[in-house]
Amino acid sequence: MSTTAIPAGTKWWNGGRSPFNASYGKVMMWYFLMSDAFTFGAFLISYGTIRFSVNDWADPNKVFNSFPFAGHANLPLAFVSLMTFILIFSSVTMVLAVHEGHNMNRKGVEKYMILTIIGGAAFVSCQAWEWSHLLTGEHITLLNDGTLSVLPTTASSNPWGLPLEHSAMLAALQKTPHDQLANIASTIHHTGAEAVHNTYAMSDPELLNMISTSEIHANHLGRPAFGSYFFGITGFHGFHVLSGVVINIVMYTKTKLGHFDQRGHYEMIEKAGLYWHFVDLVWVFVFLCFYLV
Amino acid sequence: MSQHTISPEITHQSDHSEGTGRIWKIFWVLSLLTVIELALGYFLYFKGADMAHFAILGTKMVIGALTLLKAYYIVSVFMHLGDEVRNMIMTITVPLVLFIWFIIAFLFDGNSWKNLRNTNAGSKPNIEKIQTAPIKEGSRK
Numbered sequence: 001m002s003t004t005a006i007p008a009g010t011k012w013w014n015g016g017r018s019p020f021n022a023s024y025g026k027v028m029m030w031y032f033l034m035s036d037a038f039t040f041g042a043f044l045i046s047y048g049t050i051r052f053s054v055n056d057w058a059d060p061n062k063v064f065n066s067f068p069f070a071g072h073a074n075l076p077l078a079f080v081s082l083m084t085f086i087l088i089f090s091s092v093t094m095v096l097a098v099h100e101g102h103n104m105n106r107k108g109v110e111k112y113m114i115l116t117i118i119g120g121a122a123f124v125s126c127q128a129w130e131w132s133h134l135l136t137g138e139h140i141t142l143l144n145d146g147t148l149s150v151l152p153t154t155a156s157s158n159p160w161g162l163p164l165e166h167s168a169m170l171a172a173l174q175k176t177p178h179d180q181l182a183n184i185a186s187t188i189h190h191t192g193a194e195a196v197h198n199t200y201a202m203s204d205p206e207l208l209n210m211i212s213t214s215e216i217h218a219n220h221l222g223r224p225a226f227g228s229y230f231f232g233i234t235g236f237h238g239f240h241v242l243s244g245v246v247i248n249i250v251m252y253t254k255t256k257l258g259h260f261d262q263r264g265h266y267e268m269i270e271k272a273g274l275y276w277h278f279v280d281l282v283w284v285f286v287f288l289c290f291y292l293v
Numbered sequence: 294m295s296q297h298t299i300s301p302e303i304t305h306q307s308d309h310s311e312g313t314g315r316i317w318k319i320f321w322v323l324s325l326l327t328v329i330e331l332a333l334g335y336f337l338y339f340k341g342a343d344m345a346h347f348a349i350l351g352t353k354m355v356i357g358a359l360t361l362l363k364a365y366y367i368v369s370v371f372m373h374l375g376d377e378v379r380n381m382i383m384t385i386t387v388p389l390v391l392f393i394w395f396i397i398a399f400l401f402d403g404n405s406w407k408n409l410r411n412t413n414a415g416s417k418p419n420i421e422k423i424q425t426a427p428i429k430e431g432s433r434k
Binding site: 010017018030034038042045049050052076077084089091092099102280281287288293 | 396
């Protein structure tokens with residue numbers, strides 16, 4: 001693996017040289033990333049433990065099945081694949097920037113840093129869309145009091161329990177109060193804010209008639225931990241991506257100002273690159289734990 | 294090779310004149326592994342309902358193994374850890390061995406909780422508490 005030709009019998013610990021053949025900053029960046037790996041690892045293992053401990057964890061293929069501008073089409077894994085490829089590609093442009101830095105090619109570093117920043121910004125934008133889609137979603141759910149309601153996916157509300165039987169749904173509809181019925185009616189007819197006002201003015205029998213019970217899908221209430229873990233872990237990862245983009249912008253600016261040419265080496269690009277690749281590395285596991293399995 | 298010195302204490306410079314061929318090769322390897330993972334994910338999505346429990350678990354473990362392979366390529370090639378001296382590689386990777394215990398112990402614990410929940414000795418399954426009408430036996434699988 002190693003491309004460095006090191007003479008046999010080199011005395012690493014005799015002083016005057018770095019025993020790890022690396023600068024203090026680079027070694028410490030590695031140790032920071034190792035500790036960060038334990039933080040993310042602990043989060044993901046905690047998520048796995050809770051998920052393993054229940055019978056009715058949410059099915060990711062049902063929760064994450066939408067794509068921007070695709071309406072209500074059922075497209076599981078599609079959007080998250082796009083996000084994964086964006087991040088892999090931005091990792092490649094980062095390692096190319098590091099490579100240009102080794103060759104002291106300032107123009108090359110600038111070009112690949114710009115591409116990496118664009119990739120990072122694209123990823124964060126995708127995540128913003130995904131979050132807002134989940135947080136503003138409308139799903140008909142059986143509440144613990146036996147009534148039906150319309151719920152989004154948030155850190156504390158999870159409409160992704162087990163599917164509700166048809167007979168149970170009919171029974172629950174009879175108990176559901178007027179304004180919840182109005183919300184359900186406007187949700188299933190995909191009407192805007194003005195129409196919600198209209199359904200509020202309708203009577204209960206009219207609303208029940210409007211809610212064609214054979215075509216609506218309702219679930220039991222799911223585990224609140226699902227949203228807490230999803231938003232907590234993808235949020236912590238997204239914050240890493242965001243700070244990585246900021247670090248890369250700083251590195252791009254310093255490259256542009258010629259700081260690294262004056263210094264005689266582009267090691268800062270290498271260290272920023274380590275952080276950026278780590279963000280990609282964590283995503284590989286988030287992708288596995290939340291979407292694939 | 295260009296002349297650049299980070300510090301006089303770094304006595305061996307890696308040879309960076311090799312070009313970008315290896316980087317692009319790893320890009321295609323990572324993309325291919327991701328495509329295989331997605332294919333297995335879709336396989337579970339379409340066929341999972343008819344599959345035995347151990348077959349689903351086996352497929353998920355294959356996906357997990359492919360993820361570890363991706364992680365190896367990212368760390369070894371993109372982060373250049375494979376090009377560092379052996380002592381440095383060991384101080385980074387040996388502590389990560391803790392994860393083997395960490396994952397096995399905690400997932401086993403979670404699974405044990407589920408088994409307890411589903412017996413009368415533990416608390417009843419949540420589904421029985423919130424159910425307002427009878428549910429078909431076996432429809433939960």
